[in-house]
Amino acid sequence: MKQLGYTPPTELKGISMRALIVGVVFLVLLAIGAFVDRAQFFRAYLVGFVFWSGITLGSLALLMLQHLTGGVWGLIIRRVLEASTRTLPLMVILFVPIIIGLKSLYPWTDTAFMHQTEALAQKISFLNPGFFIIRAAIYFAFWSACAGLLNWFSLLQDRTDQKRHRKRMQMVSGPGLAFLIVSITFAAIDWVMSLEPGWSSTIFGLIFVAAWSLSALSFTILVMSWLTRRAPMNEVVQRSHFHDWGNLLLALVMLWTYFAFSQYLLIWSGNLPEETAWYVARKHDGWGVIALAIVILQFAFPFLTLLSRAAKKSADRLATLALLILIMRVLDVIWLIEPAYYREHFHLSWMDIVAPIAMGGLWIATFAWQLQKRSLMPINDPQIEQALEPVHEH
């Protein structure tokens, strides 16, 4: 029953190469944009960065979650999640331009602006370039430590067949997941919420935790539907696994909706000008259209579709839905970031589309390169026999 060596499909090498070419071509386009409109370049760059780092960190969250809960659904996607977390060094490098563009991106870099009101002046000790960079360094150090340890123990488990590695991965994942949620909350406040320093929302970080996990699971489902059509995963993955991932996708869609609506409801009920301004800027003209599209296509349609058992069990239908959610996630990030600069008029730049594609090329090139480095199944995990057993116990 247990066969050694789940060698990843060789096509991954070609995909990595093609993604790199796409990434470089669009990066050149984006670089031209930097000369055309420097400020817009950084805004679009932030959109791309927030979207793709979301898949990296969402994968880290799901990886920790599956170590803690166990279950065959997680064992099968573990190598994909691990490869996603190994894009973290790339995201560290890609963060450097944000530091360079700090003055173009964040209004709190302007001290005259921050002294306009007492409320803003109080925030200077937190919102200043030095502390911003130190905090980002702490987040990245913590995330890298978690991802590094989990990937390292997983590799040791493949090589040595010792039970203690499973225990060690669980030991990292428990506290790791708790601090991951805290660190993502702070990152969301720093990178996105502080675009409007006068506005605050306490649930903002949790919206990002849910949304980034949703991105990561959608991406993973897409990868699994691709892998399932090829050896060796076509012998492992069954319809019931897609059913499990579909259920988790439904749960994350609902979790994101719950957080996002809670924020809206509280601000709507409180009806305070400094809070409602955030939504007022995001509900007129094109921003309103995007907001409606997000409600329909990132909540209502996936929610209703995922109620159907047949849709969850079909790899093709689930993958199509996952692709839709990923596209909506890009729009959602644009909707979160861009209205901070275009409060009065809707404005969508070509760079807002080019930047996520450019960064995506580099990200997927790294991901595919990392994915083909290891066996696609953790062959020495205690649960492996259960994963390969054709009948599943629920």
Place this chain on the structure above:
Amino acid sequence: MKQGKPHKSLYGVMAQFDNPSQLVAAAKETYAAGYRQINGYSPFPIEELSEAIGFRRTALPLIVLIGGILGGLGGFFMQYWMEVIDYPINVGGKPFNSWPAFIPITFECTVLVAAFSAVLGMLALNKLPQPYHRVFNAPHFALATRDSFFLVIESKDPKFDHDEAVRFLKTLDPREVVDVEL
């Protein structure tokens, strides 16, 4: 195996298996052999089993959906009636029909009624509670709650022929095959 029993006194014939994989494989073969009135019994739910015995659809999802929709509408219009028609109070200058504020309760009522529909609908469709069932006439059937897996071909199956059914079940490598009396 008892020979020559008339079908009228039989509920069916039952095969006992040691593991879920065997049961699912046996159920698939039995279905493929043309038997339609078959049932499987196991200590825990096996998702593949219901497909294997040709159990495709139940009315339960529809019952739950209707329950959820009624619960949602009921929850919403309960609040609408209270806040707009029966006892309107001006809260912070907001419209009486403050639908965003109604959403949490609407959602809770949807879940509540859907969950009740699921439980009660499941009991009704399964004709539960049912203190007596004929399969308990089989000698080792109590093990179905512990570590054994059972497959029954019921005598109401149009293709049912006692000797043929027993012979067929024995080809599936069961631990034993027994008659289940009426």
